[in-house]
Amino acid sequence: MALKNWSTGRKIALVGVVCVLAAGGGAFAAAAPGIAQPAIFSEAGSPARTTPGLAVPVVAPAELAVAPADGAKQVNPAAPVSLKVTNGRIDRVALTTDAGDTVDGTLSADGAAWTSSGDLTFNTRYNFNYSVVDDAGRNTNSTRTFTTVxxxxxxxxxIYPLDxxxxxxxxxxxxxxxxxxxxRDAVEKAIKITSTSGQKGDFRWFSKNTVRYRPEAFWAANSTITMDMQLFGVELGNGQVGNFNKTVTIRVGDKKVAVADAKAHTFSVSINDQPVGKWPATMGDKRFPSARGYLVFMEKHRVEHMDASTIGLKPGDPAYYGQLDVNYATRLTPSxxxxxxxxxxxxxxxxxxNLSHGCIGLGPDGAKWVFDNMxxxxxxxxxxxxxxxxxxxxGYGDWNIPWAQYAN
Structure with a gap:
């Protein structure tokens, strides 16, 4: 009979509880403290949960990825400053120098990422202040500092030739x-060289500091060369960083090529492969023979002062000529x-x-023509x-290096 009347007895018991509650009137909490639920605080007013609660979902803490690191030094000014937020959004960002200059940036559409725009300045201290809001609405402010290279x-x-x-x-x-x-590879990749002739070339490093570029054959006559150098922020190595971007445009004139024959004692010139003149010449003697191969014109002076001591000659040497001035001088080598x-x-x-000290000597007409026209x-x-x-x-001995060996 106990099992048979179980449901009835349960109903009676519940009715009794209801009566007690009703009798309590407005004193519900005092009459039945075990029944009342605790107050539910908002996540914005409590620490973020890392484990599930009874009735409140987990709100993961905001995670930040910031570059550069706080207190970083020698920061590359070409490297973007960035802030990325997971489980939240960016509320405010300010990137400024100690002098108060502001750096602009771009905020992503979802508000989760900010990246600086443009390059920074060398040797400058920056303050990176930002505020982020997590998914529960909590706000966090932070300031980082760093210093550029x-x-x-x-x-x-x-750069030569000049723009x-x-x-x-x-x-x-x-x-x-x-x-x-x-x-070197990083530097070469940052330099784009084009020509209206479509000629391709290659780099050759002549020292740790100097690199040159030329095509396989001479530049096409009357073409234009453009050097686009994006070297700002390029790391040269040993902590050194390029500090400029620059575009240089160079025009190429007619093809003017001379041939100096030490055996025939002649100097002949062609323009765009058509002969235009031939003059008698004297060149270096047996003690000071003229250099062979291609020599590129460098600069010219209406009058050039020459001093025998600069090539190691002293008074008493049969080849000593003291000091003298020569007319219509076009330089071929720095030496x-x-x-x-x-x-x-x-x-x-x-x-x-041939009786010179290596120079190519011409008569007045030939020397003046070269000076005026080349x-x-x-x-x-x-x-x-x-x-x-x-x-x-x-000087520029590049054309004396076989093309297959030019790039190193």
């Missing part, structure tokens, strides 16, 4: 860095080879014998001389 680690460069120059077809492109370059008007004492020998980047090929090739770093 110091002035001592900035790497600059000198806007007009040069001859044999002019290599040269970049000389202020600091040694260890990461002192020129095309110039022959001296008065050498004039009777032009076209007949320019930087034009080229002379010296043949039938007993001289060796000029050192590759003595």
């Amino acid at each position: 110091s002035t001592a680690n900035e790497a600059d460069a000198a 806007g120059m007009k040069v001859g077809v044999a002019q290599p492109l040269q970049i000389t860095f202020s600091e040694p370059v260890l990461n 002192g080879e020129f095309i110039h008007q022959a001296t008065d004492s050498a004039m009777p020998y032009i076209g007949k014998a 320019t930087t980047g034009d080229v002379v090929q010296v043949v039938n001389t007993e001289g060796e090739y000029a050192n590759f770093d003595d």
